[in-house]
Amino acid sequence: SFQEVVVQIERPTYNKPFLGGFRNMSTGVEFHNAGSQTKPKKRPDKGIQLFCKETQTVVEKNKPQQTRNTTSTQMTKIGLYVSNMTDKLITPGKYFTAEEYHKRRLEAVIVLQKYFRRWHAINLVQNLKEQRRLRLAWEAQEELQKKREKEEKLRREYEKKLNPKTKEDFELLYHDLELWMQEETERINRTLSGAKRKAALCALLDEETQLIACIGMHKLDANVENQQKAVLHLLDKCAQPRRWKAFDGKITEMDTQNSLRGKDLLEIYRSINTKDFLKDERTSVLLTLKWTVKEHECKLTQEIVALIDREIDLMSREVKECNLEGLRKRISTLFLQYIKTPEFNPGVAGLLKVPQDPLKLHKNIYFCHSCEKYLASTEFPLPANSRTIGRCRSCYRLDNEARQREAYFKYRLILEDLRKSEVDLQDDSKIVFLIQLPDMQYLIENIWNCQSALSACSDLYDLVMVRWDKQHEWSPWNTILLTKEEADAHLKLCNVQETYEAPFIYRIEQKHIRAKNYFAQIPAMSSFLRRSVNQSNAN
Structure with a gap:
């Protein structure tokens, strides 16, 4: 007969110690050794925290190891021969102490340092030689550049004296004339005396007069050329479009009515001043000018139209070109006056030296006591030690050319x-x-x-x-x-x-x-x- 017995299992509140075990290699299931252990006796609480110290032993681990290649050691014996053809005979070397070893290391370090310093010194010397070569080449280049610049300055100065164009060129020319006069006067005073000296000084004065007259002729020609360049520069400014810089840095240009008007007048002015035109081309240019000025009715435009009709009539009668130069000059001058009138060319209003508003003439206008002209304040040179308004620039320049002849x-x-x-x-x-x-x-x-x-x-x-x-x-x-x-x-x-x-x-x-x-x-x-x-x- 069977009887059912109820077994109560108490779950321990502590971990049981590991007592070893084994593992099935084929299935991988682990089996632990079990032991019977009664519930440990609980120590009475004394109200003091106690610590226990466990003894720790070394942890051992066993792991099998299998070499990849099976090797063996075999010695020669009776019945077995092992070849020794590949064997090596090793003999011990000379034994040296630690002191000798460190000494050899120090000697080797010294040798390395010696060769390194030699290599470093060679590189340093080569760098110094290269720097010296570059320095000498740079100095030679600078010296050559200075020589070229000096020769270029002398050439430009000689060219200015040979073909003077500006006021500064004539200033240098008069200065050289004064230096030449001083040298010649000193030579005459040193070498001659009496009547011969006076005759030589008179001849020198005549030669100076001729040179001054020659310089004056060159000055007149240069003034005509410079005046024509100034007129073209003024007209070119009138024809320039408006320019401004955009946010991206690009320059934007815009042609206005005033700039377009200035371009048309500039083209006409260049055309009427161009020589070697054929008869038909000249007639076409004059008719264009005539219809341009007839847009405004005044005394100036009427005079220009009358001169144009006169030139066309004379060209139809086969008059020589040389006889028409004066008439063409009058037409050009009157048309330039027409261009400089702001009523006909609004773009020129801001470029004229003389303001169109009469009230502005009372401001910054001074009287030159030398040439007896009323000029703007910009026409008067004012040295730093000057307290009053003196002579104008033109009078200063004329006095310098006549007396001191200094070059500024x-x-x-x-x-x-x-x-x-x-x-x-x-x-x-x-x-x-x-x-x-x-x-x-x-x-x-x-x-x-x-x-x-x-x-x-x-x-x-x-x-x-x-x-x-x-x-x-x-x-x-x-x-x-x-x-x-x-x-x-x-x-x-x-x-x-x-x-x-x-x-x-x-x-x-x-x-x-x-x-x-x-x-x-x-x-x-x-x-x-x-x-x-x-x-x-x-x-």
């Missing part, structure tokens, strides 16, 4: 370079724009003796004026005259007081004091001078 071309170049360099610095420099050519001439000749402060170079074409202290704006008491190369090196200095020697600095400061004494008399310079003194005291 080189001083003008130095002043233009100085103003350009000050504008590039963009630090609101003002004094440099108050200096005029006579002031610059006085500064260079009387204070700096027409030579560089460092090298005493006296070639004015190679000299420039720069700031003595580049932290302050340029002024006659904060400047130095140097060559272009010296100026580039000077502007790279951070502190001139530490770079230059004390005697040189003292000499420069004495020149600055002389400049201050000369320009302190000028009212416009006094405020700048006081400001510079205050800055010096603050520093």
Whole structure:
């Protein structure tokens, strides 16, 4: 008979210890060893936290390992022969101690360093040689460039004297004439005496008169050519379209009614002044001009139309070209007057020197006591030490040609370079724009003796004026005259007081004091001078 017994299973609240086991290799099922263990006796709680310390043994792990190739060691024995053809005989070398080993390592390091330093020295010398070669080539190139520039300057100056076109060219020509006169006069006074000297001086005076007359003829021809260029430049400005820069940086052009009108008048003016036209072409140009001016009825246009009809009538009668030159000149002059009238050509209103509004003539208009003309203020040169309005530019130029015959071309170049360099610095420099050519001439000749402060170079074409202290704006008491190369090196200095020697600095400061004494008399310079003194005291 069977009897059902209820067995109660108590789930332990602790983990049973692992007592080992095994695993089926084919199925992978693991079997653990089991043991009977009664419930451990619970220790009474003493209210103190207790810690137990377990003994830790090494963890061992067994893992089989199978080599890929089966190898074996076989020795020769009775009944077995093993070939020794591939065997190697190894003999021990000489034994050396650790001290000898480190000594050999040190010697090897020294050898490596020796060869490395030799390689490094060779590269350094080659680099120095290459730098020296490049430096010598650069210096030769610079010297050649300077020589070419000097030859080009002399060639341009000779070309200006040979074919003078501008006022500066005639200024150089008169200056050379004065130098030649001084040399000839000195030679005559040194070599001759008495009646022969007077005769030679009279002959020299006659020769000077002929040269002045020849220069005057060239000047008249140049004035006619320059006047024609100025007229074409004015008309070309009237024909220029409006230009502005867009947001993307591109320049946009737009033709207006005024610019189109200016283009038409410019084309007509060029056509009527063009020579070697055939009879039919000339007639077509005159008819175009006639219908253009007839759009406005006034006394000027009526006179132009009458002259055009007269020329057409004379050409129909086979009159020679040389006899029509005067008539064509009158037509050209009257048409130019027509173009310069803002009523007929609105684009020219803003380009005329004489304002069309009579009220504006009362402003900035001064009287020249030499030529007795009323001129704009821009026609009067105002040196920095001037207190009143004197003679106009034309009278100054005429007086210079007749008496002193000085050439301001080189001083003008130095002043233009100085103003350009000050504008590039963009630090609101003002004094440099108050200096005029006579002031610059006085500064260079009387204070700096027409030579560089460092090298005493006296070639004015190679000299420039720069700031003595580049932290302050340029002024006659904060400047130095140097060559272009010296100026580039000077502007790279951070502190001139530490770079230059004390005697040189003292000499420069004495020149600055002389400049201050000369320009302190000028009212416009006094405020700048006081400001510079205050800055010096603050520093």
